[in-house]
Amino acid sequence: MSPLPVSFSWGASTAAYQIEGAVAEDGKGASVWDTFSARPGAIRDGHTGEIACDHYHRHTEDVALMKDLGLDSYRFSVSWPRVLPEGRGRVEPRGLGFYDRLVDELLAAGITPTPTLFHWDLPQALEDEGGWLNRDTARHFAEYAAVVAARLGDRVTRWITLNEPFVHMVFGYAFGTHAPGRALMLEALPVAHHQLLGHGLATAALRAHAPAPAQVLIANNCTPVRTPEGATDADHAAAAAYDALHNRLFTDPLLLGGYPDLSAYGLTDPTWGGVVRDGDLTVVGAPLDGLGVNYYNPTWIAAPTVETGLPFDILEPDVAVPGRSYPRTAFGWPVVPDGLTELLTGLDARYGAALPPVWITENGCSQTDRPSEGGEIRDEARIDYLRTHIEAVETAHARGVDVRGYFTWSLLDNFEWAEGYHQRFGLVHVDYGTGRRTPKASYHWYREHIAQARRTAP
Ligand code: FCB
Secondary structure (H helix, E strand, O other), X not given: XXXXXXXXXXXXXXXXXXXXOOOOOOOOOOEHHHHHHOOOOOOHHHOOOOOOOOHHHHXXXXXXXXXXXXXXXXXXXXXXXXXXXXXXXXXXXXXXXXXXXXXXXXXXXXXXXXXXXXXXXXXXXXXXXXXXHOOHHHHHHHHHHHHHHHHHOOOOOEEEEEEOHHHHHHHHHHHOOOOOXXXXXXXXXXXXXXXXXXXXXXXXXXXXXXXXXXXXEEEEEOOOEEOOOOOOHHHHHHHHHHHHHHHHHHHHHHHOOOOOOXXXXXXXXXXXXXXXXXXXXXXXXXXXXXXXXXXXXXEEEEOOOOOOOOOOEEEOHHHHOOOOOOXXXXXXXXXXXXXXXXXXXXXXXXXXXXXXXXXXXXXXXXXXXXXXXXXXXOOHHHHHHHHHHHHHHHHHHHOOOOEEEEEEEOOXXXXXXXXXXXXXXXXXXXXOOOOOEEXXXXXXXXXXXXXXXXXXXX
């Protein structure tokens, strides 16, 4: 396998609500996740992010783990309501101070801080005004970006605006299985445009307010769309419709300056009924310094067999590809490393010169990791997962895709949204009773991998 260049960046990712805890400390305002997780039945077993990994108090220990791991970069998210408790206006200096110290600790450890400004924890005060259904939220997001950039931007040079606007729209606003818990189905579409507009406005704000040059990325959830064996024309049309919604809706306007054809969803008016206004697409399409790609698995799509109101059916892989049984993670997600090569080379083929450098901003798996009697966590399946997915990145790189870095999800076991603490994604095991961190076998493997990649890189 052709090795990745010495400049290739090795990282790990987390997100504020999933690890920090301290949800009401130092003046932090409520987020939609505080509200949602208090709703009976919303989260498996009633778990909440109240304590999570207690990273807010244990960040020094966590940075020491990252340093020992040999990370080049660490992707974390800034909690908007920690910095602006009402979502706009008044800045909470203690909240901002937390990230200021974290950035200094990372830099002292030789790690490039890579903050994401929005990883789903919208200030509740803004949700009360309509959240991302309200166009004004995009403007408030840019104001918040300017505040963070002015404080951290002398030391932070790589920023990520949004995390997975697709997943946030679908789970948060279309199905209601994530915060803010709204089940609007296709009426949720304005959430896509308002997030992308927020991304564009925040991009300009970061570049204007950060004292040092700001590289700006967005982290999209991307999936290669596959069709079943013996697919019909109707299956291919369904796959194209799904691809438009999951992938192109979030990359075409960023890279090509316009939305894909959404007529399969009954949307033929280019303004989406007045949602997309004059000049918006120029803001959204501001040049990016990199595209963040979060990859978990491909999606198999066929023509709908029953009337669901959607122009596709999502198939289980075993149904789509009879006789082929993919390994599954504890979440039940199929493990398909070559899907990552397919995704990266597919982006390159689709966008060509318009594709900026790519960063894998999330990739990882949940497993049922339990300490053995000797206290070790032998997560061999995670090691296989990481090794094969990193090889898939190497293959894409060898085929000419300009991929610059790999962040695994996640550094620590953490609060996995609607699943609560049931899915463990970390390289480091967290005992939620005591907060105790135990590096798993995968942590030691990744550490050795990074060191070796550095030694042998061209
Ligand atoms: C992604 C999210 C991340 C984590 C992983 C497993 O969709 O961005 O926060 O939950 O899935």
